[in-house]
Amino acid sequence: MSDGLVVDAIESYYGDFKALHGVSLTLKPGSVLALIGANGAGKSTLLKSICGLVSPKAGRVSWRGRDITGLRGAQTVGLGIALVPEGRRLFKSLSVEENLILGGQIGRPGPWGLARLYDLFPILAEKRHQPATSLSGGQQQMVAIGRALMSNPDLVLFDELSLGLAPIVIKDIYAQLPKITGQGMSAILVEQDVTRALNAADQFLCLAEGRVSLSGAPRDHSRDAISAAYFGT
Amino acid sequence: MDLLNTVLQGVLVGGLYALFAAGLSLIFGVMRLVNIAHGDLIVLAAYIAMEVIKLTGLPPLAALVFVVPLMAALGYGLQRAVLNRTLGGDLLPPLLVSFGLSVILQNGLLAAFTADSRKLDAGVLETASVSVGGLSIGLLPALMFATAVAVIAALQFMFYKTALGRAFRATSDDAEIAELMGLDRRRVYAWAMALCLGVVAIAGVFLAIRSNFDPFMGPGRLIFGFEAVIIGGLGNLWGTLAGGVILGVAQGLGAAIDPGWQILAGHVAFLLILAVKPRGLFPRMDG
Numbered sequence: 451m452s453d454g455l456v457v458d459a460i461e462s463y464y465g466d467f468k469a470l471h472g473v474s475l476t477l478k479p480g481s482v483l484a485l486i487g488a489n490g491a492g493k494s495t496l497l498k499s500i501c502g503l504v505s506p507k508a509g510r511v512s513w514r515g516r517d518i519t520g521l522r523g524a525q526t527v528g529l530g531i532a533l534v535p536e537g538r539r540l541f542k543s544l545s546v547e548e549n550l551i552l553g554g555q556i557g558r559p560g561p562w563g564l565a566r567l568y569d570l571f572p573i574l575a576e577k578r579h580q581p582a583t584s585l586s587g588g589q590q591q592m593v594a595i596g597r598a599l600m601s602n603p604d605l606v607l608f609d610e611l612s613l614g615l616a617p618i619v620i621k622d623i624y625a626q627l628p629k630i631t632g633q634g635m636s637a638i639l640v641e642q643d644v645t646r647a648l649n650a651a652d653q654f655l656c657l658a659e660g661r662v663s664l665s666g667a668p669r670d671h672s673r674d675a676i677s678a679a680y681f682g683t
Numbered sequence: 684m685d686l687l688n689t690v691l692q693g694v695l696v697g698g699l700y701a702l703f704a705a706g707l708s709l710i711f712g713v714m715r716l717v718n719i720a721h722g723d724l725i726v727l728a729a730y731i732a733m734e735v736i737k738l739t740g741l742p743p744l745a746a747l748v749f750v751v752p753l754m755a756a757l758g759y760g761l762q763r764a765v766l767n768r769t770l771g772g773d774l775l776p777p778l779l780v781s782f783g784l785s786v787i788l789q790n791g792l793l794a795a796f797t798a799d800s801r802k803l804d805a806g807v808l809e810t811a812s813v814s815v816g817g818l819s820i821g822l823l824p825a826l827m828f829a830t831a832v833a834v835i836a837a838l839q840f841m842f843y844k845t846a847l848g849r850a851f852r853a854t855s856d857d858a859e860i861a862e863l864m865g866l867d868r869r870r871v872y873a874w875a876m877a878l879c880l881g882v883v884a885i886a887g888v889f890l891a892i893r894s895n896f897d898p899f900m901g902p903g904r905l906i907f908g909f910e911a912v913i914i915g916g917l918g919n920l921w922g923t924l925a926g927g928v929i930l931g932v933a934q935g936l937g938a939a940i941d942p943g944w945q946i947l948a949g950h951v952a953f954l955l956i957l958a959v960k961p962r963g964l965f966p967r968m969d970g
């Protein structure tokens with residue numbers, strides 16, 4: 451297990467507010483975990499605790515056998531962890547291409563570079579000199595995905611890929627997902643649309659109010675059990 | 684002809700104000716820090732130049748070879764050791780801490796150098812002038828202005844065309860996400876402050892050649908710098924040059940009417956522009 455991600459009973463806070471109450475998970479290399487849960491359940495906080503934007507006060511995060519609890523975001527990226535943040539959060543004073551270049555500037559070797567990304571999302575090549583935030587929502591999401599891929603990560607954390615996007619655009623992006631994760635890359639997929647997330651994943655973890663309410667392989671649990679866990683009932 | 688001459692001198696002095704302002708604009712743009720000690724750091728640079736000249740015997744402008752790196756290193760250290768700790772939440776802590784720094788600098792300079800006013804001697808450069816079509820252009824003001832243009836052009840290039848500038852812009856946009864690109868904001872801010880104080884060093888030496896200085900003239904320079912930044916529009920480097928020039932010309936015209944009106948005329952011009960365009964003439968930044 452030392453070659454994947456192990457989160458062991460972490461507790462994360464915002465000031466005095468405890469957002470995660472002892473959350474654990476394990477993720478093998480190359481697998482995709484769907485992280486589901488209602489609004490405010492702690493999904494984003496869990497992702498932030500893994501990539502170093504939030505530092506857990508208790509518990510342990512290890513990645514490939516190395517303790518990374520409390521490392522800063524500027525350090526985890528070098529170890530191959532990338533985040534596609536909720537709401538995209540592109541750099542607004544940077545062009546599309548500058549956003550992508552910045553994503554790759556740590557210089558981690560691997561398959562992803564500008565050329566390969568423009569292959570995956572040709573529209574970005576066309577708009578590469580435009581300010582990133584002038585693009586449509588779906589195109590901005592492509593930039594956010596591309597920016598994360600440019601660091602040649604081994605683990606990508608996708609926070610609400612489909613937020614605010616038209617259904618057709620969501621379908622497009624999900625159609626590209628296997629091409630992205632098919633390289634032995636692991637992924638955690640946070641999604642409001644539970645069915646979509648479960649279909650794209652080989653295991654899932656459901657959070658309710660900062661605790662794990664259910665986890666396992668999607669096929670091992672009935673939809674009713676999953677939705678009960680989702681609503682924390 | 685007199686009027687034209689007054690305006691021209693004002694424009695050239697505006698270069699010095701732009702040098703006061705450019706660093707302020709840069710660090711406000713990158714980290715939303717309003718550095719109350721900026722003016723005192725300009726004065727500190729003047730005293731450091733004075734000491735460097737004493738030690739080396741170099742002429743003032745050549746002393747910049749030492750003063751610029753010294754001030755830049757000071758900026759890096761100051762940011763890492765002190766100012767970084769005040770950033771990230773409220774606007775008030777950095778304001779208060781830099782105010783405290785301003786008081787410390789003034790009193791430190793007073794203790795080290797007394798209240799006597801000093802001046803750097805740049806020899807013939809100070810009095811030399813060329814006459815163009817009846818207008819007399821002082822070499823020093825012309826050099827000051829040309830330096831301001833060069834410094835701002837260089838900063839502009841750095842900000843929009845280099846990896847360092849990209850890091851500055853990204854951190855300014857969203858410091859948290861920039862961390863995930865490997866940019867440690869504490870370091871990015873320290874580089875910005877280093878650059879800022881490098882420019883401050885140039886401003887300080889020109890200030891000290893042009894006029895007398897003493898430990899307490901920092902706050903006045905800070906105000907001129909602020910006014911130039913605000914007139915030009917937040918976040919716009921070339922705007923600081925425009926702001927400096929407007930300030931310089933207004934002061935020149937005020938002084939031409941009555942010498943006592945020089946400073947007042949600058950402030951009035953500033954207020955008038957704010958009244959008409961609250962965001963300055965060429966705003967670049969929202970919020």
Ligand SMILES: Nc1ncnc2c1ncn2[C@@H]1O[C@H](COP(=O)(O)OP(=O)(O)OP(=O)(O)O)[C@@H](O)[C@H]1O
Binds near residue numbers: 488495
């Ligand atoms: N920066 C913050 N400061 C204070 N509290 C926060 C902060 N971010 C999140 N929280 C709180 O922590 C809890 C978990 O939030 P989190 O964003 O992790 O939930 P989430 O599952 O991602 O929700 P959503 O589906 O709305 O994105 C919520 O109660 C939220 O209000």
Ligand SMILES: [Mg+2]
Binds near residue numbers: 493494495536609
């Ligand atoms: Mg969330």
